[in-house]
Amino acid sequence: MKFISGIQKINWLKIMKFSGTQLIMALAFAGMSYARPGEAQVNMQQRVNLNMHHATIASVLHRLEKLTDVKFVYSLNRVPVTQRVDIDVTNARLDSILAEVLIKNGIGYEVVSNRIVLTPGIAPQMAPITGITIRPDLHVQLQDVEVRGRVTDENGNPLAGVTIQVKGTNIGTTTDNQGAYVIHPLSGNDTLVFSFIGYERQEIPIAGRTTINVQLHSTAMGLNQIVVVGYGTQKKADLTGAISIINSSNIRDIPVGNASYIMQGKAAGVAITEQTGAPGDYIAVRIRGVGTINNNDPLYIIDGVPTTNGIKDISPDDIESINILKDAASAAIYGARASNGVVIITTKHGEAGKTEISIDGYTGIQARGHLIKMANTKEYVNAFNIAAKADGREQIPLSMLDTLPNVNWLKEILKPTLIGNTHFSIRGGNKKTQYIVSASYFKQDGLIINSSYERFNTLTGLTSNPSKLITIGTNLNLSYSKTKQVGSSGDGYGAGNPGASVVRYALFRVPATPVYNSQGEFVDLPNPPNFFGDGYNPVGFAKSFNRSFNDYAVLGNAYIELHPFNRLTFRTDFGTNLDLNFYRQFFPTWGIDRHINSPNSLAESVSNEFSYNWTNTLTYKFNITNSSNLKIILGSEAIKDDIKTISASRTTFVDQSPAFQYLDNGLANQLNGGNESHWGLFSFFGRVEYNYKYKFLVNFNMRRDGSSRLSPKNQWGNFYSGSAAWRLDQENFIKKVKQISLLKLRFSLGQLGNQDIGNYPYASLISGGFYYPFGGTPTEGYTITSKGNPNVKWETSTQTDIGLDAGFLTISSN
Numbered sequence: 001m002k003f004i005s006g007i008q009k010i011n012w013l014k015i016m017k018f019s020g021t022q023l024i025m026a027l028a029f030a031g032m033s034y035a036r037p038g039e040a041q042v043n044m045q046q047r048v049n050l051n052m053h054h055a056t057i058a059s060v061l062h063r064l065e066k067l068t069d070v071k072f073v074y075s076l077n078r079v080p081v082t083q084r085v086d087i088d089v090t091n092a093r094l095d096s097i098l099a100e101v102l103i104k105n106g107i108g109y110e111v112v113s114n115r116i117v118l119t120p121g122i123a124p125q126m127a128p129i130t131g132i133t134i135r136p137d138l139h140v141q142l143q144d145v146e147v148r149g150r151v152t153d154e155n156g157n158p159l160a161g162v163t164i165q166v167k168g169t170n171i172g173t174t175t176d177n178q179g180a181y182v183i184h185p186l187s188g189n190d191t192l193v194f195s196f197i198g199y200e201r202q203e204i205p206i207a208g209r210t211t212i213n214v215q216l217h218s219t220a221m222g223l224n225q226i227v228v229v230g231y232g233t234q235k236k237a238d239l240t241g242a243i244s245i246i247n248s249s250n251i252r253d254i255p256v257g258n259a260s261y262i263m264q265g266k267a268a269g270v271a272i273t274e275q276t277g278a279p280g281d282y283i284a285v286r287i288r289g290v291g292t293i294n295n296n297d298p299l300y301i302i303d304g305v306p307t308t309n310g311i312k313d314i315s316p317d318d319i320e321s322i323n324i325l326k327d328a329a330s331a332a333i334y335g336a337r338a339s340n341g342v343v344i345i346t347t348k349h350g351e352a353g354k355t356e357i358s359i360d361g362y363t364g365i366q367a368r369g370h371l372i373k374m375a376n377t378k379e380y381v382n383a384f385n386i387a388a389k390a391d392g393r394e395q396i397p398l399s400m401l402d403t404l405p406n407v408n409w410l411k412e413i414l415k416p417t418l419i420g421n422t423h424f425s426i427r428g429g430n431k432k433t434q435y436i437v438s439a440s441y442f443k444q445d446g447l448i449i450n451s452s453y454e455r456f457n458t459l460t461g462l463t464s465n466p467s468k469l470i471t472i473g474t475n476l477n478l479s480y481s482k483t484k485q486v487g488s489s490g491d492g493y494g495a496g497n498p499g500a501s502v503v504r505y506a507l508f509r510v511p512a513t514p515v516y517n518s519q520g521e522f523v524d525l526p527n528p529p530n531f532f533g534d535g536y537n538p539v540g541f542a543k544s545f546n547r548s549f550n551d552y553a554v555l556g557n558a559y560i561e562l563h564p565f566n567r568l569t570f571r572t573d574f575g576t577n578l579d580l581n582f583y584r585q586f587f588p589t590w591g592i593d594r595h596i597n598s599p600n601s602l603a604e605s606v607s608n609e610f611s612y613n614w615t616n617t618l619t620y621k622f623n624i625t626n627s628s629n630l631k632i633i634l635g636s637e638a639i640k641d642d643i644k645t646i647s648a649s650r651t652t653f654v655d656q657s658p659a660f661q662y663l664d665n666g667l668a669n670q671l672n673g674g675n676e677s678h679w680g681l682f683s684f685f686g687r688v689e690y691n692y693k694y695k696f697l698v699n700f701n702m703r704r705d706g707s708s709r710l711s712p713k714n715q716w717g718n719f720y721s722g723s724a725a726w727r728l729d730q731e732n733f734i735k736k737v738k739q740i741s742l743l744k745l746r747f748s749l750g751q752l753g754n755q756d757i758g759n760y761p762y763a764s765l766i767s768g769g770f771y772y773p774f775g776g777t778p779t780e781g782y783t784i785t786s787k788g789n790p791n792v793k794w795e796t797s798t799q800t801d802i803g804l805d806a807g808f809l810t811i812s813s814n
Contacts, residue, residue: 042070042111044095051088057081060101068094074118075169075186079107081118145188149212151179151196159196159216160738167191167203228323228344230333230701231617231685232633238691240699240723240746241330242801244268246322248348255362255421257442257453259316259345260285267324279444280453280483280549283312287326287341292795295756298324298341299334303475304557305575306337306613306639311345313479313553313579315440315457317360317423320348327801328750329723333685335703336717336753339797347475349461350427350434363420368447371414377406377512384531396531405514409506412515413538417445429463436461448486448502449542455481469563476556483549486542502545506538515539517592524591540590544597547585554578567621576612583607588656600656602666605647613639631689639681646674677759680708695730699723707755710792711762717794721750729807742807754795764788 048067052060058081061072074081083105089097098116102109108119151162158179165172166185175181183192188208195201199216206212226233227245236245244267251262260283264272273284290296300307302314323344325331331338375383378401385395425438436459443454456479463473487501510533513526522540526532557575564570583605587597617635624630650666685703701721708715725746728734734743765786771778 042094042116044093044098044111046094047091048094048097049090050092050097053086053088054084055086057083057085057101057105057107060085060087064094064097070094070116072116072118073169073171073186075120078120078168079118080105080120081107145185145206146182147185147192147206147210147212148182149180149214151175151181151194151214151216153199154215154217156215159199162194162196162199162216165193165195167193228321228346229330230325230342230344230687231615231635232619232687234689237727237742237744238689238694238697239330239805240697240725241325241748242269242327242746242803243330244270244324244326246324248320251316251319251322254316255364255419256316257419257421257444257455258283259311259314259319259322262316262319262322263324263343269326270324276488278448278451278453278485278488279446280455280481281485285343287324287343291340291752291797292754292756294754294795296340298343299337301334301342301344302477302555303345303347303575304559304573304615305555305577306334307555307577307611309579310553310555310577311343313457313481313551313555314345314347314477315423315438315442315455315459315479317421317425317440318347318438318457318459318477320346322346327723327748328721328752328799329699329701329748329801332719332721332750332752333687333701333703335683335685335719336681336705336707336755336794338719339752339754339795347459347461347477348425348427348436348438349475350429350436350463352429352431352434355426355428358425359423361420361422363418365416366419366444366447367416368414371410372507374408374410374507375511376408377401377404377510380510380512394530404512407509407511407513407515409509409511409538410503413449413502413506413542414447415449417447419444425459432466433462433464435463446484446486448488449539450484450545451486451488451542452484453481455479471561471563472559473561474556474558476554479551479553479555481549481551481553483551485547485549486545502538502542505536505541508533508535509538513537521592522590524596536596537591544588544590546588548583550582550584552578552580569617569619571615571617571619573615573617574612575615576610578611579607579609581605581607586656586661599652599668601649601651601669602653602661602663603647603649604663605645607643607645609641609643611639611641613637628690628692631687633687633689635685637681637683637685639683641679643677644674645676646672648672678708679759681755682706693730695727697725697727701750705753705755705794707794709755709757709759709761710794711790714762714791714793717753717796719751719753719796721748723748723750723801739808740806742805744805746801746803746805748801749799751796751798754797757792757795760788761792762788762790 046068048064050060050063050067052063061081065071085101085105087097087100089100098109102118106120110117110119151159151164153159158175158177160175160177160179162175162179162181163172164174164181164183166183167190169186169190171183171185173181173183185192185206188206191203191205192212193201193203194214194216196216202214202216204212204214227236227239227243229239229243246262246266250266254262256262257279260272263270263285269288271284271286271289273286275282275284284296285298286296287298297308300309300311302310325338325342325344331342334342381396381398381401381404388395421440421442423438423440425436427434427436427438429435438457438459440457441454443452445452458478459476461473461475463471465471488503510526512532514523515537517523522537524537524540525534555577557573559571559573562570583603585603587601589595589598589600615635615637617633619631619633621631622629648663649669649671650663651669652667653660653665654667655665683703683705686701688700690698699722703719704716705719706716723746725744728743728745729740734740764784765788766782767785768780768782770781770783772781773779
């Protein structure tokens with residue numbers, strides 16, 4: 001039988017066990033460590049070559065096990081084997097090595113059979129070369145303990161490969177093909193730890209027993225895992241659609257600032273793309289590529305609240321699970337908003353039991369990767385002169401070379417920066433009420449100077465069961481974020497573009513121009529420009545950039561669940577999402593040789609988006625026969641969204657210091673603007689789930705949406721999907737193959753819609769700012785700027801999906 005750390009089966013093992021009193025007596029009377037050979041079968045005089053520096057005692061012992069036939073047994077909790085030692089010996093006896101490594105560090109040892117058992121708590125001593133010192137006759141009855149048993153799953157099937165370890169020691173074993181095991185702990189009072197991937201870990205005290213049989217229960221990662229799907233839940237094994245599941249265990253310890261990054265590399269068919277890589281910048285999430293001809297962002301459902309961009313406002317530390325609905329069978333129940341897939345996010349919630357307080361955080365340094373190799377000043381001068389000679393232009397005098405600086409502009413604008421996160425949470429409760437309160441702060445400085453992103457989040461959740469008939473709950477996430485941007489991509493053109501790229505200027509700027517002049521001012525125009533160009537100083541450009549976004553967000557819901565009788569559940573849910581955005585950009589005039597951004601200017605805007613949803617579902621489950629059952633979900637949903645925006649700008653600020661950067665101080669070009677938009681959606685939906693012997697599974701989804709964005713004659717649209725699956729692993733011819741834990745063939749066909757085609761495209765748009773001549777005098781008026789199309793309908797996509805889900809032992813794929 002195999003043991004952990006190379007320890008083999010011991011037929012009889014006698015281990016010295018000290019009580020506290022005996023240990024004190026040993027110290028008082030002996031005053032030194034001990035190690036006696038006893039009735040040793042270990043050759044303590046065998047010789048070894050060993051060279052290890054700043055190594056832990058545990059690693060030294062492990063190396064000795066490789067070099068000799070000796071096996072070491074010790075308690076990890078009692079013996080300080082994490083101490084570090086240096087040892088460099090040639091042809092040295094084993095007992096002298098143990099004296100140097102163990103006894104000098106306060107660790108004794110007892111030779112028992114062909115094992116060396118380490119004992120703790122002896123005062124460090126200068127040991128003689130033999131490694132054996134004198135001690136009083138301190139004899140305690142040695143124990144001979146053997147524990148046997150069998151490990152099974154919930155259905156009584158044997159589990160092979162389960163790890164059993166004596167808690168706090170390096171003693172362990174694994175179960176054989178019949179689930180049986182034998183282990184020799186240090187004493188009958190030790191604790192055995194049983195662990196197996198996909199099953200809950202169990203710690204069982206031996207309590208003097210010699211036979212311990214254990215039944216392990218599958219964890220949430222197994223086939224019995226409850227998965228959140230559209231307006232309900234299903235067992236993972238019963239899914240008929242394409243759904244990727246990311247659990248809290250996959251999320252833990254991922255140092256990311258945006259929750260979108262959690263999906264990167266963890267869900268098949270999901271692509272995460274950064275637009276610029278700048279902190280807080282837009283992140284594109286694409287599920288199975290581009291799904292529509294319009295907006296391709298997925299629909300996010302966060303604690304039951306539909307949102308298009310709310311994922312940026314929640315802390316990754318507060319997420320319990322992410323389920324990604326990728327095909328029509330899974331997403332069609334969301335109808336007109338699901339053509340790009342659906343991402344369902346569930347935040348953490350309170351749990352009954354002891355109050356749990358958690359504080360964690362991290363900090364790190366970000367650094368740029370490999371940069372494009374830029375020409376130095378000498379290389380630039382040589383290349384310029386070769387081209388100038390060929391063109392018949394003036395060449396750079398080589399006598400200037402020694403007076404010119406050598407600047408790598410990419411390195412000047414890209415600097416190592418800090419990233420850090422701190423998270424605090426407290427949760428607990430009892431059987432009737434559970435709660436959670438958490439707060440987190442994330443800060444990331446950009447690699448480009450003067451850029452950064454920071455976010456503060458709070459999460460509160462409360463669930464209460466005042467009676468068996470009712471459940472009440474609420475979740476509320478508050479967030480504040482600030483983004484400081486510097487233009488880092490493109491040429492600065494296009495709506496929403498922060499400006500020309502500082503990286504572009506760094507690539508164009510020649511190395512022969514310094515960053516600062518002798519007065520500490522930014523050198524603007526290269527001198528002479530006919531030799532060194534006329535591009536902006538990238539460092540001055542970045543540090544003069546003053547563009548920021550301040551976002552305040554509220555996302556939450558409150559719900560009531562009623563259970564009037566067995567198998568019937570009614571739930572009503574009200575959710576809201578408020579997003580306030582304050583944009584501000586000041587363009588200061590800078591430069592000593594020319595006035596860049598002249599006149600200076602200030603632009604500000606405030607946008608307010610408020611949406612709410614009211615969702616009602618009725619769920620009923622019943623058994624048709626003993627081998628088949630049916631689940632029916634019916635529901636309705638109302639969604640309203642309002643957006644308001646106000647903007648203003650001014651130029652010519654006499655004093656451009658921060659204390660005077662207010663719109664009222666601008667003297668010219670006073671511009672103002674504002675707009676509003678509103679839309680609503682009302683829907684009916686339903687789902688039927690049928691399974692026969694948990695072997696044949698069939699799902700049918702339907703949704704009927706009515707949108708205010710379309711003309712009255714085209715407002716309503718219907719979206720259907722159907723799916724089926726065959727659990728091959730439930731067939732007798734597959735059940736015999738123990739290595740297969742899941743084998744499911746599935747098929748789905750359905751339609752998805754997209755209502756993000758603009759507001760009211762059926763109506764013509766009238767705008768002002770146009771002039772008409774009346775009697776030779778221009779008169780301002782309105783005109784049609786966009787011709788409406790009353791025949792515009794829903795954008796609809798039809799999808800077909802065929803898949804095979806397979807699980808081998810504890811590893812699954814789809």
